[in-house]
Amino acid sequence: MxxxxxxxxxxxxxxxxxxxxxxxxxxxxxxxxxxxxxxxxxxxxxxxxxxxxxxxxxxxxxxxxxxxxxxxxxxxxxxxxxxxxxxxxxxxxxxxxxxxxxxxxxxxxxxxxxxxxxxxxxxxxxxxxxxxxxxxxxxxxxxxxxxxxYTYRVNLTQGAGHVWEQFDRKLRVDIKKTEREDVVVEEGGLEDLRYMYSSLASRMTEQGLSTTGSMEYLADLYETFHPSNMKIYAAIYQGERVGGMVSLCYKDGMHLWIGVPKSDVKGISPNDLVQWQAISWACDNGFKYYELMDAGDNPRLRTFKSKYNPDLAIxxxxxxxxxxxxxxxxxxxxxx
CATH class of the missing domain: 3.40.630.30 (Gcn5-related N-acetyltransferase (GNAT))
Structure with a gap:
């Protein structure tokens, strides 16, 4: 040819x-x-x-x-x-x-x-x-x-109720407990994106790694793709941000793109609650799958993502x- x-x-x-x-x-x-x-x-x-x-x-x-x-x-x-x-x-x-x-x-x-x-x-x-x-x-x-x-994809075609029942039992318990502790998930904006970038940069510095990308880069993407293709979620506890994520929406999928490191606050799981809120929204808005974007080469991340009972996508x-x-x-x- x-x-x-x-x-x-x-x-x-x-x-x-x-x-x-x-x-x-x-x-x-x-x-x-x-x-x-x-x-x-x-x-x-x-x-x-x-x-x-x-x-x-x-x-x-x-x-x-x-x-x-x-x-x-x-x-x-x-x-x-x-x-x-x-x-x-x-x-x-x-x-x-x-x-x-x-x-x-x-x-x-x-x-x-x-x-x-x-x-x-x-x-x-x-x-x-x-x-x-x-x-x-x-x-x-x-x-x-x-x-x-390998990345992870959760099938949403049978609705939020079915997706919830497929979660690991401990995950469901942790999400309900976090809700009882009055952690609230809100849709965020540019300042929440800045918080997430700062949190990731701090964690990478602690691990002796160089920061990926720049805030200016993320801000340009935000100005171009938010809110139609980019959604930002922030978990609020006692007036402070304790978790969050940036998701991308395109075609029939919603994708966890950037997440915040695990909260240091004991007894709550804000990032799990954020994930559930995003998945629920994706189900309600007709998306067919939710991707927890991953390379599949980090065992530590596997333990966080596999509890949502996703399918592997190569x-x-x-x-x-x-x-x-x-x-x-x-x-x-x-x-x-």
Whole structure:
């Protein structure tokens, strides 16, 4: 299958977003405005690749490129942007027959690799594809090393009552106790977002880690996507914030995107109550699933998220290098 690649511009934004809407694995992170905000705040150059067969758009593929030392690195998504996954969107993927799904994906990956390695001279490429794009073989057949990762999704189609009954018994007890202690969950705004960012930054500093992203970045996203696609919840106890979360709403899913570290207040579970309030709202508003976004590689987070009795949803991290030497360097740095 002969494909040609072009770079999207602002004039292509509507067509780009239509492509995102066309497939289940197209997510809010793929939308044009989100990508442009990411570029603005990550010190990367966005290459919004559009793959055509003749005049027909068959895929979009957002790539962020940066220089890291003497290496040119291509990422989808970029690091330190509160993004777990991104990768390609195959147009109308869910309606294609299996042989077409495979042949299109293989051709797209081959052409994108040619562009990245031959035209841009990239040394390291890392792609993290979104859930609902279940096939990792085009990456492996193109020479990528592929790692399966896992996020959690709660099925909401049978209603809030059914979801509640599937929770771990201790979780239900903790939520009811927190309600009895007069913890109140409120929909929040920008100041609540600032509180959550500060709480996360403090916890990461305590753990000797660098802060992810910036408040300016989150504020830009808030101004663009709140309230239609972004909801903020704050747990209030005795007049103080003790928990909260930022969720994203897109298509048929609601996603726990950013959470606040566990409260130091003994005897209450404000973040569990926040989760339940968000899940209840999602059920009432017709969403089909609630995702507790995760990479599945942290056992400590597993114990928090699995008590909601979610289903596992697989996604993939794929990496490829221009030479074995760059692979060794990337592994030594432990981060690309």
């Amino acid at each position: 002969a494909l040609n690649i072009s770079l999207a511009t602002d004039n292509d934004a509507d067509q780009w977003n239509t492509a995102v809407e066309s497939a289940q694995h197209g997510i809010i992170f793929h939308t044009w405005k989100w990508l442009k905000i990411v570029e603005k705040h990550t010190g990367t150059a966005l290459y919004p690749l559009m793959c055509h067969k003749g005049t027909t758009l068959v895929a979009i593929y957002p790539i962020f490129v940066l220089k890291k030392g003497f290496a040119t690195v291509a990422l989808s998504p970029p690091s330190r942007a509160y993004l777990l996954y991104l990768g390609p969107v195959i147009v109308d993927y869910d309606t294609l027959k299996q042989d077409k799904k495979e042949s299109v994906f293989i051709a797209v990956q081959e052409e994108v690799d040619r562009f990245l390695f031959s035209e841009l001279g990239c040394n390291v490429v890392r792609i993290r594809s979104s859930p609902r794009l279940p096939d990792s073989r085009p990456f492996r057949w193109a020479g990528y090393s592929v790692e399966p990762l 996604w993939y991290s794929a990496a490829k290098y221009s030479s074995y030497q760059y692979k060794l360097i990337a592994h030594a740095l432990k981060r690309v």
